[in-house]
Amino acid sequence: MSNPIPDSHSKPSRDYDETFQSSEEYRESLPDIQNAHSDYISGAKVAINQVGISNFKLPLNFRTKDGGVINLETSVTGTVSLAKDNKGINMSRILRVFYEFKDDVFSWAEIEKILRTYLDRLSSQDARLKLFFNYPISQTSLRSELDGFQYYQVMMEGVMSGDGHFHRNLQVDFVYSSACPCSDMLSEHARDERGAYGIPHSQRSKARILAELAEGVDLPIEDLVSHCANALKTETQVMVRREDEQAFAELNGAYIKFVEDAARLVYEGLDTVEEIVDFQVSIAHLESLHSHDAVAVITKGIPNGFRGDFEDFRNLIC
Numbered sequence: 157m158s159n160p161i162p163d164s165h166s167k168p169s170r171d172y173d174e175t176f177q178s179s180e181e182y183r184e185s186l187p188d189i190q191n192a193h194s195d196y197i198s199g200a201k202v203a204i205n206q207v208g209i210s211n212f213k214l215p216l217n218f219r220t221k222d223g224g225v226i227n228l229e230t231s232v233t234g235t236v237s238l239a240k241d242n243k244g245i246n247m248s249r250i251l252r253v254f255y256e257f258k259d260d261v262f263s264w265a266e267i268e269k270i271l272r273t274y275l276d277r278l279s280s281q282d283a284r285l286k287l288f289f290n291y292p293i294s295q296t297s298l299r300s301e302l303d304g305f306q307y308y309q310v311m312m313e314g315v316m317s318g319d320g321h322f323h324r325n326l327q328v329d330f331v332y333s334s335a336c337p338c339s340d341m342l343s344e345h346a347r348d349e350r351g352a353y354g355i356p357h358s359q360r361s362k363a364r365i366l367a368e369l370a371e372g373v374d375l376p377i378e379d380l381v382s383h384c385a386n387a388l389k390t391e392t393q394v395m396v397r398r399e400d401e402q403a404f405a406e407l408n409g410a411y412i413k414f415v416e417d418a419a420r421l422v423y424e425g426l427d428t429v430e431e432i433v434d435f436q437v438s439i440a441h442l443e444s445l446h447s448h449d450a451v452a453v454i455t456k457g458i459p460n461g462f463r464g465d466f467e468d469f470r471n472l473i474c
């Protein structure tokens with residue numbers, strides 16, 4: 157049905173008609189420029205790697221390691237590939253498809269279902285889905301045995317390629333303290349040689365772990381966090397009394413580390429984890445000595461794996 161041409165001599169009403177109801181026939185008459193003929197493409201007629209919508213938010217259910225279910229505010233990014241002869245996609249369809257699954261308990265299986273639905277309904281070859289949320293894990297203080305919730309920034313990323321292969325990437329941000337070995341030795345030197353009191357500098361630091369999971373297995377968020385904690389030892393604390401603050405100072409003294417040390421320690425902790433086939437660790441030590449930060453990136457080093465590319469270390473400021 158062609159769109160009616162308005163009378164050029166009549167003025168459209170500026171009053172919102174609350175009584176108007178659209179019919180199926182009316183909806184069919186609405187123009188759809190996104191699905192226009194390829195002649196309407198602006199610019200080069202080339203394929204687009206990813207197109208979609210980002211940062212739409214809703215509460216989603218996730219399974220915890222102990223079998224419980226937790227509801228978390230989640231930011232979602234959904235994209236698909238676009239063929240060179242297609243002008244655009246129906247953006248709202250990405251959102252509508254996702255909402256069909258909104259009441260499920262989200263797992264890798266649910267993400268795979270959504271991606272396959274994207275490929276089917278948007279006629280694309282590749283699809284990608286990212287879920288961002290803050291995941292709480294109870295942490296016990298070092299000596300006073302008080303409990304508090306530590307929140308971890310998490311991303312679950314599912315990638316469906318044209319050959320039907322499903323990639324699952326789990327990302328966790330781990331915040332810890334790093335005491336500088338050089339500053340420690342210089343402070344000890346000042347005390348031994350001149351009787352001068354010095355405090356080694358330490359700083360809040362962040363390691364962002366991006367892990368690709370092996371096919372058919374799962375890795376709970378809690379376990380990935382534990383691997384980081386066991387490797388780095390000096391995670392920042394939630395509940396602290398004086399004995400805990402003293403313990404934390406001792407802990408930092410026992411596990412001093414440069415950013416290079418931190419990268420290799422995390423590598424060592426992840427390299428033998430069977431559920432992980434590849435990983436990339438991006439680290440920033442937010443220096444208290446300097447006005448700049450010390451940074452590092454390390455990968456597992458498998459063929460055609462993560463390449464150590466990191467877009468912007470400022471994203472690691474915590």
